[in-house]
Amino acid sequence: MSAEAEIRRHAGPEALAEDVAERLLVVIREVQADGRVPQVVLTGGTIADTIHATLARLAPSSQVDWRSVDFWWGDERFVARGSEDRNAVQARRAFLDHVDVDPARVHEAPSTESAASVDEAAAAYGDEVRGSDAHEFDVVMLGLGPDGHVASLFPGFAQVEDHDHVAVGVTDSPKPPPERISLTLDALNHTRATWFLVSGEGKADAVAQALDEGPVLDIPARGAAGREETVWFLDDAAASALDT
């Protein structure tokens, strides 16, 4: 596990999004300068949408070679390929459709058209992660649920404690839609950096609990960390239950 988590506070969601987007562009440039293809794990959710729009705005002047970046998702909803519910559809619309990515490097989890069941979809996605040259992710971005979930790993669910798979299927998600594919904590933690992206008062208690000791099964976010860094990007509302 990584060193102690860093907390970066911002006045509101826009400032938070700006900070995350700028920092992601720096990481991508550094990895490319190092001669590697950056491995970036995107997330779904509302703050992610704002970050994606900010990335699209900053992309033209970013000096990033967008064709040489691999994009993954920490989780995906198991729905039709074009569904508004898909994290990939949201990310494409706000971000990926606006930059010159290599389609072969945009790694979507299977949809209901391409897999017969959520478990089959999870197995295929896990194989893609394992079979890729993503020996390790560079950045894993994670939204946080008010219940402490990350990706589609929900409190009390057996998938939180799965150490046998890269990706798992979820059939009764408390957050709709019910069927989802999620990377496991072991797979998510195979990363240099883990960035939590959290905005709004509704997440304040979950942030405080996630940063507190206790069972990972109760607050799955406690179990996510990067090898080199774990950063919590918070706005003041999301940080309002912290002591500092």
Ligand SMILES: O=C(O)[C@H](O)[C@@H](O)[C@H](O)[C@H](O)COP(=O)(O)O
């Ligand atoms: O697909 C999903 O639903 C997610 O990946 C999920 O883990 C999300 O990131 C959080 O629930 C935060 O979502 P909000 O920012 O919309 O609250």
